[in-house]
Amino acid sequence: MKAKRDNFDYLVASVEDYAIFTLNVGGYIQDWNLGAERTKLYQAPEIIGKHFRCFYSAEDQAAGLPEKELEVAARNGRVSDEGWRYRKDGERFWANVTITAIRGINGELEGFLKITRDLTERMLAMESLRQSDERFRLFLECVQDYAILMLDVDGRVVTWNQGARRIKGYEQHEIIGRHFSTFYPQDAREAQLPERLLRRAIEDGRTEDEGWRIRKDGSRFWGNVIITALHDSGGNLRGFAKITRDLSEKRQVMELQETDRRKDLFLATLAHELRNPLAPILMGVDVIAHSPADQTMVRGIAGTLKRQVDQMVHLIDDLLDMSRISTGKVMLKRSKVVLQDVINSACETVAPSMDAREQELVTDMPRGRIIIEADSHRLAQVVSNLLSNAVKFTPKRGRIRLEIRVEQEEMLRITVKDNGRGIPKEELSRVFDLFEQGSSLAEGGLGIGLTLVRSIIEMHGGVIHATSEGEGRGSDFTALLPIVISSGSDAGESATHTVDSPAPPATEKPRVLVVDDGKSAADILTMFFEMEGLLCATAYDGIEAVELAKTFQPDLICMDLGMPRMNGLDAARIIRMTDKAVAIVALSGWGTDDDRRSTAAAGFDQHLVKPVSPDDIRGLIRRYLRDNARAC
Structure with a gap:
C-alpha cells in the first residue's frame, strides 16, 4: 500500500483539474491532491482521516448513499455517479464521481480510488439550455394564433402546438405521423403542391404560399404558410419548420373592399353609360324642335334616337336580369325549340355592332336540325352576350368564330373564339364575376354581361369557362349544356313561330285611354295612338x-x-267592377314576378315593362282592337 501511495504522490498530487484521492476500505480519506484541494477547499491536514461522506448532502448521508457507492464499487469494480456535492464552505457544486476498487495481488480489497470532476459550469449551461428549450417548447405549444409544427424529411408531422389544434382542428394524437398534405384540398394534392413546396424550401431555404387549406371537419380556411428547411451543422436535411396563419377574416375584409371598389367603379361606369345615349337624344330632340319640317333630317335623327334608346333599354334590362337572377326570381321557361333559330336570333342581335367594326363572323354548326329543350330567349341572350363581348374586344376587321357541337348525345357545346386583345392570366379567374371589367373599362359596358351568361348557363345545368393565351392572343369562351333532345335531318318536332296578323280595316275608331302620372310619357303615348288612327x-x-x-x-x-292619389292597381279593380270587357294593360317600370302576379290579381290582361317599344304598342292594337268591339 505504501508503494501505491508513493506512486499516487508522484503521479497525481499536482493535478489541479480533478480531485483525486484514495479511501481505505471503510471510506476514510488517505491521500489528497491539489485538484481536491482546489475543488473541495480542504487542505490535506484538514481532511485526511475523515470519512468521504462529508462531501454529501444531509439527505444523501441519511439515505446511506456514500456507503452504497462503496458497496457497488467493491462488487462491480467501479461505480460512476453525478450529483450535488459540497465544499468546505458549504457551497454546492455539480460533481462527476468515479470510485474504483483497489485490490491486492491476492485479490483482497485494499481501498478505493475516487476521482471527482467539477462540472458545475457545464451543468448550469446545460440546465440553462434545457430551461431555454423548455421555455421555447412551452412558447410554441401555447401560441394560439399560429399553427407551428415540425415535419420530418418526408413531410410527416412530428410536433403539434395549440395554434395548430385551434386552426386545423386535430388533436395531437390524431395528426402526429401523418403527412402534411392532409391539410390541402384535393385539387392541390392532385397538383402535388405539398411536394413542390418542400422541394422549393430545400432549394431556396424557405418558401411561402397562400391558398385554401382544409380543417379536420372538412371546412376551408385561407392559410398563409411558411416552410423552412432545417439542416444540421454538417448540412444534412433534418426536417422542416412549418408556420401557418389563418387569414380567412383578412381575406373576407379584402374581398369586401374589392367588392366595394368594383361597385364604385360599376356605379361610375353606369352613370357614364347612361349619359352617353342621353347626349345625342337631347341634341336630337332640340334639332327636331327647331326644324320639324325637314322630314329627311327628322327621319335620320329618329333612327339615331331609336339606337340610343335601345342601348339604354339593353343596359337597364341587364341590370334587372342580374337583380332577378341573383335573388332567385327568374324561372326558366323551357320549351322544345330548334337550336338554329336561337343562334340566328342571337347573331341578328349583334350584326349591327359587327358591321360597324367591319368584323367577320364565321359560324360552324352541324348539318340538320338540332332540337333542344331550353329557355330560347335566355339561351339567345347567352350567345348574343358572348358574341357582343367578342365584338367589344376584337379590333376592326377582326374575326369571330362561333362553333356549335353536340357531344355525348345530350350535351351542347357552344364556343365563341376571337382574335382580339385576349385576357391576362391574372384576370381569367374573375371574368365572370359581377361588376368585373378587368381592363375593359375603356371599351364601355357594366361588367354584367358575362355574369348573366354564367348564371343562365348554370340555371340550365351547364358550365362555362374562359381560356386565353394572354394579352393580344384572343380569347375562347366555351359552354357545355345538357339540353339536346335530338339532332340530325330527321329530328323530332320542329319549332313553331307565330306572327300577329294585321288588324282588319276598322269601320269605327277604337278607343284607348292612356293613364300615367308622367305627363310627357302619357302625352307622347297618346300622340302615338292617334297617329295609328285611334x-x-x-x-x-x-x-x-x-x-x-x-x-x-x-x-x-x-x-x-x-x-299619386290612386295607384294603377286600385284603379283597375274599380274599373273591372263595372266593365268586364275592356282590355287593361299595365305599362310600368316594375316588372318582377311579384309585380306581374299583383297586376293579374287586380284585373290587368297584360303587363309590359317600360320602356315599351313602338312594335309592342302596335302588338297591343292588333291583339285587343282588331275586332273594333265597342261602338263609339
Whole structure:
C-alpha cells in the first residue's frame, strides 16, 4: 500500500483539474491532491482521516448513499455517479464521481480510488439550455394564433402546438405521423403542391404560399404558410419548420373592399353609360324642335334616337336580369325549340355592332336540325352576350368564330373564339364575376354581361369557362349544356313561330285611354295612338282614370302603376267592377314576378315593362282592337 501511495504522490498530487484521492476500505480519506484541494477547499491536514461522506448532502448521508457507492464499487469494480456535492464552505457544486476498487495481488480489497470532476459550469449551461428549450417548447405549444409544427424529411408531422389544434382542428394524437398534405384540398394534392413546396424550401431555404387549406371537419380556411428547411451543422436535411396563419377574416375584409371598389367603379361606369345615349337624344330632340319640317333630317335623327334608346333599354334590362337572377326570381321557361333559330336570333342581335367594326363572323354548326329543350330567349341572350363581348374586344376587321357541337348525345357545346386583345392570366379567374371589367373599362359596358351568361348557363345545368393565351392572343369562351333532345335531318318536332296578323280595316275608331302620372310619357303615348288612327283620352292619376273610364268607355286602357292619389292597381279593380270587357294593360317600370302576379290579381290582361317599344304598342292594337268591339 505504501508503494501505491508513493506512486499516487508522484503521479497525481499536482493535478489541479480533478480531485483525486484514495479511501481505505471503510471510506476514510488517505491521500489528497491539489485538484481536491482546489475543488473541495480542504487542505490535506484538514481532511485526511475523515470519512468521504462529508462531501454529501444531509439527505444523501441519511439515505446511506456514500456507503452504497462503496458497496457497488467493491462488487462491480467501479461505480460512476453525478450529483450535488459540497465544499468546505458549504457551497454546492455539480460533481462527476468515479470510485474504483483497489485490490491486492491476492485479490483482497485494499481501498478505493475516487476521482471527482467539477462540472458545475457545464451543468448550469446545460440546465440553462434545457430551461431555454423548455421555455421555447412551452412558447410554441401555447401560441394560439399560429399553427407551428415540425415535419420530418418526408413531410410527416412530428410536433403539434395549440395554434395548430385551434386552426386545423386535430388533436395531437390524431395528426402526429401523418403527412402534411392532409391539410390541402384535393385539387392541390392532385397538383402535388405539398411536394413542390418542400422541394422549393430545400432549394431556396424557405418558401411561402397562400391558398385554401382544409380543417379536420372538412371546412376551408385561407392559410398563409411558411416552410423552412432545417439542416444540421454538417448540412444534412433534418426536417422542416412549418408556420401557418389563418387569414380567412383578412381575406373576407379584402374581398369586401374589392367588392366595394368594383361597385364604385360599376356605379361610375353606369352613370357614364347612361349619359352617353342621353347626349345625342337631347341634341336630337332640340334639332327636331327647331326644324320639324325637314322630314329627311327628322327621319335620320329618329333612327339615331331609336339606337340610343335601345342601348339604354339593353343596359337597364341587364341590370334587372342580374337583380332577378341573383335573388332567385327568374324561372326558366323551357320549351322544345330548334337550336338554329336561337343562334340566328342571337347573331341578328349583334350584326349591327359587327358591321360597324367591319368584323367577320364565321359560324360552324352541324348539318340538320338540332332540337333542344331550353329557355330560347335566355339561351339567345347567352350567345348574343358572348358574341357582343367578342365584338367589344376584337379590333376592326377582326374575326369571330362561333362553333356549335353536340357531344355525348345530350350535351351542347357552344364556343365563341376571337382574335382580339385576349385576357391576362391574372384576370381569367374573375371574368365572370359581377361588376368585373378587368381592363375593359375603356371599351364601355357594366361588367354584367358575362355574369348573366354564367348564371343562365348554370340555371340550365351547364358550365362555362374562359381560356386565353394572354394579352393580344384572343380569347375562347366555351359552354357545355345538357339540353339536346335530338339532332340530325330527321329530328323530332320542329319549332313553331307565330306572327300577329294585321288588324282588319276598322269601320269605327277604337278607343284607348292612356293613364300615367308622367305627363310627357302619357302625352307622347297618346300622340302615338292617334297617329295609328285611334280615338284617345288621357288621365294623369288613378282617380281621373276611373272617372274617364265611365264616360269615355275605352276598348283598351294602358295604365301606369305608381301614381299619386290612386295607384294603377286600385284603379283597375274599380274599373273591372263595372266593365268586364275592356282590355287593361299595365305599362310600368316594375316588372318582377311579384309585380306581374299583383297586376293579374287586380284585373290587368297584360303587363309590359317600360320602356315599351313602338312594335309592342302596335302588338297591343292588333291583339285587343282588331275586332273594333265597342261602338263609339
